[in-house]
Amino acid sequence: MKKNVIDYATATGEDIVLSLPPTHPRPSLKEEIEEKIRRQLVSGEMRPGHLYSANNMASQLGTSNSPVREAMLSLSGEGLLEPVRNRGFRVVLMSPADRQEVYDLRRLIEVEAVRRVASLRLSSEQASTLMSLALAAREQLPDAPGGDLLPYLDADHDFHCYLVDLLGNKRWSQIVRTLRNQSRINGVYQHLGDEEKDRLSAEEHIAIADAVRRGEAILAADLMVRHLDYARP
Secondary structure, rough: HHHHHHHHHHOOOOOOOOOOOOOOOEEEEEEHHHHHHHHHHHHOOOOOOOOEHHHHHHHOOOOOOOHHHHHHHHHOOOOOOOEOOOOOOEEOOOOHHHHHHHHHHHHHHHHHHHHHHHHOOHHHHHHHHHHHHHHHHHHOEEEEEEEOOOHHHHHHHHHHHHHOOOEEEEEEHHHHHHHHOOOOHOOOOOOOOHHHHHHHHHHHHHHHHHHHHOOOOHHHHHHHHHHHHHHHH
């Protein structure tokens, strides 16, 4: 990632200071389990319409039942799982209509978010962190066609969420996270695997970060509209 920052600075003739995202407190057991289950939902390993019990998931993850059930209830609150009385949890099946609704909301909320962030006077640390996340996402692209996209999807998520977090509006950030998670379940992005399109998407992160850093609000919003096209149903 450091080499990419240097390459970027050389190409633009500007000084870029490598800045890593802020560290977060160590997650609780429930949060760790929640993230593991969320990754299974994103990868498609947990299949839509299928039932999963907290007991079976606890055995699979090698932990106790209670934090697993708490994690699955939390994911239910995000619209990713559906509790089924006395049976467990069903993976929500996102229909084409559901995905269109999520996409429409993301267009409204994320585009406005990036426009507002670009209108702020970001600190040099915030701007550098945003660019570092954009460059890090590009680094996580698979080395070969058909490779594992999950690392890139994680890095993509980190970039988008940090961008919205810069607004300092916790509710806005939570809504974006929920919508993004809903758009990612059922393994919907695992079919991408088009090396050229994936790289173009990664490069768009860099262009968005640069527009935000420069305070070009209209350009940043236009770039985000184009970037979100990959999520169009």
